Amino acid sequence: MPTSKLANAQKTANMNNQPVGSTKSSCLCPKCGRQKHDTGKYPRSKSERKKALLRDANDPKSDLSANARKLIKANPDNVPPGYQVSHEEPLYTVPKADRCELDVADNMKTQPKKVHRARQKRCGDQYHAF
Ligand SMILES: [Zn+2]
Numbered sequence: 001m002p003t004s005k006l007a008n009a010q011k012t013a014n015m016n017n018q019p020v021g022s023t024k025s026s027c028l029c030p031k032c033g034r035q036k037h038d039t040g041k042y043p044r045s046k047s048e049r050k051k052a053l054l055r056d057a058n059d060p061k062s063d064l065s066a067n068a069r070k071l072i073k074a075n076p077d078n079v080p081p082g083y084q085v086s087h088e089e090p091l092y093t094v095p096k097a098d099r100c101e102l103d104v105a106d107n108m109k110t111q112p113k114k115v116h117r118a119r120q121k122r123c124g125d126q127y128h129a130f
Contacts, residue, residue, distance in 0.1 A: 062110060
């Protein structure tokens with residue numbers, strides 16, 4: 001499928017402040033198949049996050065309480081209270097269009113919020129200041 005023409009058309013549309021919500025099949029990311037995310041806020045993948053949560057809940061070496069493991073297994077769509085799923089290689093290190101390549105379970109880690117906060121400079125997916 002020739003996507004470059006469509007990609008350019010989409011870029012132009014976004015530069016004109018077209019609302020990202022208007023979905024057409026031509027507006028899909030060629031890497032992840034979701035809606036294009038080269039502008040605006042990058043939408044994190046819920047399915048990859050779920051994979052990471054379940055993996056860490058079943059990993060005896062991960063930094064999770066017994067209760068957090070239980071909560072994840074009961075409802076893997078939710079991050080247990082007090083925990084965050086961070087990206088080891090921060091999303092901000094790549095352009096928005098490429099972020100889905102880092103937004104995969106292999107690059108994610110479930111950890112207590114206080115640990116994540118201490119590592120925020122490295123783990124800068126919530127650190128947009130620079
Ligand atoms: Zn993508």
